[in-house]
Amino acid sequence: MRRIRLSSWIVFVGVLLLIAASGLSESFLAQWRDMSGPQSLAALSVNVDLAADPTGSARLTIREAEKLAERWERPITYSARTPAAVTGGDRSIEADVVGVGGRTGSFANLRMYRGSPIAAQSIEEYSRVTAISSRLADQLFRTRDVVGMTVQLLGATFKIVGVYEEPDTLLRRMTDNGKPDLLVPITTLIELDPAVQITTIELAAGPTAAVTGTDEVRKALAAIGKPPSRYKIVNYAAEQNWVDQKPKLLLATAGVTGLLLGVRLAWGRLKRTVAFMRRGLSTDDWPDVVRKGKSALAVDAAALIGLMACAFMLGMAVRHRFYIPDELVPDELIDWTFYRDKRLEWWQRQVGAMGYVASSGELVYDRVNVLVTRLATVGILIGLPLLGIGVREWAMGGLSTADRLIRLAACIGAAVAATAAACWWAGTEYVVRPQELFVFVSLFVLSALSARAVGRNGS
Template sequence: MKPGNTQPSRPQSAKAACLMLALGILLLTVSSVLGESLSAQMTGIYGLHQTHKITAVRQEDAGPAGSGPLTLAEMGQLAQYYLNGHDLAYGTKVSATAVYGNNQSPVQVLGVNDRYRQFHTMNLMAGSFLTPGHENQQVAVIDEQLARSLFGSGNVTGLEIELFGRKFTIIGVAGEDNSLTGSLAAQETGTVYIPITKLLELQEGSAITFLEAETRDSGTTGYNTAFLEEALTAVGQDPGAFRITDYTMEFLLLNQKNHLRNFLAGVVVLGLLFNLFKKNVREIYDFLGSRLREKYWGEIFRKDGGRLFFGLVKAVLPLGGMLALWFLIRFPLYIAPENIPQELIDLSFWADLLENRLKASFQGGGSGAFPGEAHLHLLQGIQNWNLLLSLVLGWPLLGWGLHRLNIPLNTPEKGAWKMELFFCACLIMALLLGTGILLAAGMPLASDGKGIFLVFAAVFLAAVLKGASIKN
């Protein structure tokens, strides 16, 4: 068989390699864009205080061993004494039926105080939200879904709906959240916001089940949680009966996955820079070895000093790049104390940790989820999958594609140039596609410049090394 008979398989191999490269670049670039967008989304959905808040949600299974339901008197004590200077929102959630004329619809009724909107972003289509003056009035703010279900229109301020057998005047209409997380976390039923005082008065057996307090960045891990636990204990409540979530730490953990993804990308670039350093050192070694066979050191410095100096600069540059890159990608890693075992090999610890994680995910995403918790768990889940896909698919596809890609042996310079041009085109297309995905999903546009730079650096260095290996 002639060697030429094997040539027809090369185009197919090249196409497969290019496809893997394109998919790898696409996944890595979109992962960087999406990861930063998720962080921006988290700071944008929690109102004026963003993620500077801590929440306490009474566990449904607290039982009689708990310290009793939260009361308005205890909320007053918290606001006046133990959480003085910290914005405070509280309320509860019940199911009911909203009635207007012959139309009725099942709804989720949130009884809240006037500070609730400071902790949750609400796009009011019409009217206003609850104010301190509405505390003892039968007024309601409904969402757009309920407005269109009952009235067929969003312009319903001033009209009345019936809840718990009483008439409530609509003072505002909250628009729908059409973002990706908003759509996934949306309730099947409409939502009505009424003053917490009226809900406790009209709904027998109801009690305050959640509270939110503004926090300040203390720089100390666990400070906010300990502060809220002390406040709850001071008013006679058992902190163990509540699910406490520090959103400052949750944002840190969410954003930490972006840093981790960039760190791993940086490690890849560090490896490529080290290979480039070895290649340049080898070139200097071979150059000196060939010259020393015919010349002395002095003659080499006189006649080939410029070339030798240029080679040394080429060898030092990757080292400088490695040092600068390390300062770019390093970050303080936070691991919650409860996730650190006493012994590394402790199967029971890891099994319990996994079980607790699963329970927490079901509690946070179930029907008993406190407003905002569903968004939090969705953001965490998407970010986890985003990181996982970039690690198990993005980098392997890119590496395997580079390994399979062939550059024509007769024109290595032209082949390397074409490969770099192909990489740039893929990066630009991936950026455009990632931006389009965010726009279509209603997510904030927030690009991770560091992550995109690291992907570009990785593919560029890989192309340089690939071209050099073929040339040599």
Template sequence: MKSFKLPYIILAAGVFILIFNIILGGSLTSKYSEINGSYKTNKVEVNVLNNSNSLENSSFSQDDMQHLQKFAFKNTTTAYVAEKKSSVSYKNSHSDAEIYGISDKYAMFHQIKLKSGSLVTPGDKNELVAVVDETCAEALFNNDNVVGMHIELFNQKFKIIGVIDSDKSILQILTENGLGSVYIPVEQMLLYDMDSKITSFEVNLSSSGTTGQNISKVTEALTSIGKSADNYKIIDYNIEKVILAQKDLLMVFILGIVSILILLLAVKDKSVYICSMIKSDLKGNYLKDVLRMRSALVIISVVEIALLVTFIYLIWVTVKFNIYIPPNFVPSELIDTTFYSDLFKSLIQDKVRNVGYVPTYPEMKLNLLSIMQNISFSIELLTGFPLYFLALKLLKLKEENVFKTLLYCCILLILLVILALIILLILKMPITINVKGVILVFTFIFLTLLRYLAIKNKIYIDNKEECI
């Protein structure tokens, strides 16, 4: 009994890894866009490196921001922020929190969901107002119904005008540092905390392709205000999303290529069978007589081959994609030792510049999503496929009935898709189904099952004696 169940248990495990990671990949990509607010990933972010020569010279003033908005990024939305850890209090309650001095467009670049009240608006820049998250509200007031209350920060009383609903997804749990967050107008933070500096800004720039034009534009903008790009980490999230989504596309591509190879083998088997049959008949008959005797079979076989080729083409159209490789990783000539030497040096220099760099909290979330995508891709490639093909091998050795196995897989796939969606709901992740990916998983499983099991049961190959 155990030996009977084992192949099916392994098959279920392999199929679950394949289907879950395809669905998870789409959810991670969707979350990547979601946490960037209404502009999603159509933005470039500039952060001061912690080890820059002089934070005083590398940080930005409001005059710098106004200059960028007026000239370099005219008619383009820009947001900037000053941040630090500080103590917040209400009467006898005290709590450490992440303080963000934000410009009025900050919320357009980040996922900020209000539970009550309002966000910082352009009219609030001269007002002592604050927006707190649930964590901070609970720490100071033991409840989140605090709109209209006051907190003390930088020896000033700030009126709470809004409460932010905390992100309860697995992403928040993994990046949680236990501190609440307080958002105040950046003008007030710079006025009442002399140590505060604007260390980050974001600009809404849609994808300009994959040639780094957005980063070049930002670099030129920094130069226009007397800043060196070497002192900043510049991130084009248009490109970052392309790189993240490639893992999904690559996995679907692998599933599609394996399916295409199986179909090509089926075309070869059918072609070889027809040719060998005609060749055998030609030993005692003329070609025209053979074609007349076998006309029905030849026509059916040609139609079958045409359908297989059409299916191959449709799969290829579905799975093909343009892989992105950063321009600085592509040499003008295949063999260019100088290029590779310079590339290696630049990578080392980037590592040195980034030593001690602490990513911002939003950037940390985005980095974690990228890591989760890499882990998902690795598990699918190194565990999902081996388990699945091991199960097929065991089923083939046991000579399991192909129709029984196909029925089991059909029911299994439906149940596993539902299970994957339930897991995403539990993890509070977006439900975004990669339809192409799911269809390719179904196609891949159906074709591999037929190839590995049906050949033994002589389903793919017509019985020659029945054709005579």
């Protein structure tokens, strides 16, 4: 009994890791898209690489940003960030101030609590208005209802036109909230502090951006007299394809495992049918053998048809054209120097990144990529093996088929509930896709049935 109980816990952990890895990954990806504004992830980010630009010559003026917008011919937004003391009510706080320009609303999803974000007209007119975070409003005024009040910043008075909320999510916590404390028109910020210049630009991606977007940005920068080598360019259109496929890889691994188990079960059924027919034909004619064993043959035929249908649906559910960036594909697969050079480039980027300050959007992308990669890895390398070990122990312990399926159903229900709770704790909605549930449930059931066959053959 103790062996069965331990096996059930092993199965539950395997089921939980697989369901949680898939569910949390898809939920984080959905939250990432939602945080990226109406433009979603069809965008490219350009940040001044401080390590490659110690003199600051790569930073842009407003005029240069406008020239880049004219050259790009699609929506762009640009920003500059500086720490500054902000005074409101009877308190003064050191805050993260960001000046924004261009089409800011297309690239960020600000959840307004009161009022409105910075308008394009305010940017054009050098207006002294600001939108502040709800956290900063609480710190300064001890209330969030501050629209119409004023704050003092950089020696000037700014009217508060909006308050935006910062949802308490895991991604926000991992990116130091990911949102600035206070937004102002970039024209006003630079007017008050001429030393501030633009360090971050986001550009709307074209239809072929995943392939050509990075080169197009480099050409646009060169066209306005800026050396592309001094900027960190992140192609979200391409990176989304790269990150999105990691949960698909987990799903494909689970689906292929289910397919192999289904083939194993089908082969066992087929061998049993062939053996039955051989025994019968040694003493009876073909019609007599079929008539005597019609019930067993019908069950085997139905099982084979069901397994074939399941295999077909699994194949349809997990098919995915995986994306591999062009820069990771050598001209010749046997060219070992290509892989050596890629490794050296990776290490060089780690060293160069020491002086690099990433934008909020890039920080969110980095955290999503890390989370999704680790979840998919845990599901493949730990979840699947534990499931296999657990169901085999069930078989070796002599657990009946009915008991296995009952325990399996309980494990699936508990795993879904635990994943939903984890998503709630992380501040994201649990994205439940019928495709993923079908693949995993099929894998679990086929694993249990396949273990039953192993147990029977081993006894």
